[in-house]
Amino acid sequence: MKKFLVLIVAIFLVFSLAACGSSNSTSTKADSNTGEKPSESAKSDFPKKPIKLIIPYGPGGATDVIFRLVAKEAEKHLGQPVVPVNMEGAGATLGARHVKDAKPDGYTILGSHDTIATSHLSGSSDFSFDAFEPISLLTKTINIPSTNSKSGIKTAAEFVEYVKANPGKAKISMIPGSTSHFFMAQFLAETGISTDEIRFVGYPGTGDEVAALYANEVDFSMLNIPSGKGFYEDGSLIPAGIAHNERLDLLPDTPTLIEQGINIENATNRGIFAPKGTPEEHIVIIEEAFKKALESDEVKNKINDELGSITSFIPHTEYKDFLDKQEAKLKEIAEGLDFKK
Structure with a gap:
């Protein structure tokens, strides 16, 4: 009888271990599958907030x-x-x-x-x-060097002539270290204007540059259609040249800088x-x-x-x-x- 009981217990333990192994395997497989799903879900769930x-x-x-x-x-x-x-x-x-x-x-x-x-x-x-x-x-x-209509300067070429005739007087706006600063540096280099012949005036943003040019605080600024269109239309500011290889449809009467003998394309x-x-x-x-x-x-x-x-x-x-x-x-x-x- 004792031998029979021992045999029954042994069989029970074998089946229990097998069941545990199967359960662990199933659990591991399920964990593996679950591990993949959150990853896929995470991708599809982005973005979850603004x-x-x-x-x-x-x-x-x-x-x-x-x-x-x-x-x-x-x-x-x-x-x-x-x-x-x-x-x-x-x-x-x-x-x-x-x-x-x-x-x-x-x-x-x-x-x-x-x-x-x-x-x-x-x-x-x-x-x-x-x-x-x-x-x-x-x-x-496409960038557009611009002037105030009160200045009497209508083109970039005329601005160059003005600077040469009045060294040290012209004021150019720029955002320090930004694209307008680089554009102006390129413009001076291409037209042969020395930094001693002009005065740079720095502003924190494009809106400030537009306001300064409108108020006649500066003589020359790098604008574009988004920032200057309304002022070009009401005549308060003048697009002095298009820094592109062709004229813009929105400003068909404004010559390119290349047409004015200034070899600059800038966007x-x-x-x-x-x-x-x-x-x-x-x-x-x-x-x-x-x-x-x-x-x-x-x-x-x-x-x-x-x-x-x-x-x-x-x-x-x-x-x-x-x-x-x-x-x-x-x-x-x-x-x-x-x-x-």
């Missing part, structure tokens, strides 16, 4: 106008609001630094342009494009960036939403026909190479120039 789009300039400038327009359309494809936040200051580096140092989760992104590199090259910041995860290029905006390239380390799946989701936004006829027409810009989408896989080439060009302009003057 995304902040930091614009490193004040309201009213081209950067502000364009990013707000595209973001409004992009949020339809994200299922969450894209909230534009103006964060101007420190030559547009304040907002950029805020995003650079933000949590890399895709919920804080930057809408900016070449100023990231120009600020670094001019010594205004200690970081450049490589401090971010590039998401995509969105637009290119501001606007795109979106995320903090370094942001998951690629989040970058792809944001990229796709902004791509679809640019495909909207309403957005595209407004950018191309009303804002004097060109829709020019480049995905994150190609955007880095574009930025590297752009920075190399800007570096050439920066060499030998004194940006402290």
Whole structure:
């Protein structure tokens, strides 16, 4: 009888162990499957809350106008609001630094342009494009040197003549270390104007530059259609030249700089960036939403026909190479120039 009981107990233990093994195996398999599902779910669940789009300039400038327009359309494809936040200051580096140092989760992104590199090259910041995860290029905006109608100067070539005849008197606006600063440096180099012949006046943002030119505080500013159109239409400001290889449809009577003997083509390239380390799946989701936004006829027409810009989408896989080439060009302009003057 004892032997029989021992045998029964032994059989029971064998089946118990087998059952445990099967349970563990099933549990492990289930855990494995469950482990995959949250990952897939995490991808599809992004974004779960609003995304902040930091614009490193004040309201009213081209950067502000364009990013707000595209973001409004992009949020339809994200299922969450894209909230534009103006964060101007420190030559547009304040907002950029805020995003650079933000949590890399895709919920804080930057809408900016070449100023990231120009600020670094001019010594205004200690970081450049490589401090971010590039998401995509969105637009290119043709730049337009402009004057106040009261000055009597109607073209860029006339401004050059004015400077030569009145050395040290002309005042040029710029945002320190930004695209307007580099444009003016390029303009002076191309026209043979010495920095001793003009006076640079710095402003925190494009809106401030427009206001200064309108108030006749300065004589020459780099604007564009988004920031200057209303003033061109009412005649208070004059587009003195188009920094492109052809005239703009919106300003058919304004000659290009090349037509005036000034060999400059210059555009501001606007795109979106995320903090370094942001998951690629989040970058792809944001990229796709902004791509679809640019495909909207309403957005595209407004950018191309009303804002004097060109829709020019480049995905994150190609955007880095574009930025590297752009920075190399800007570096050439920066060499030998004194940006402290």
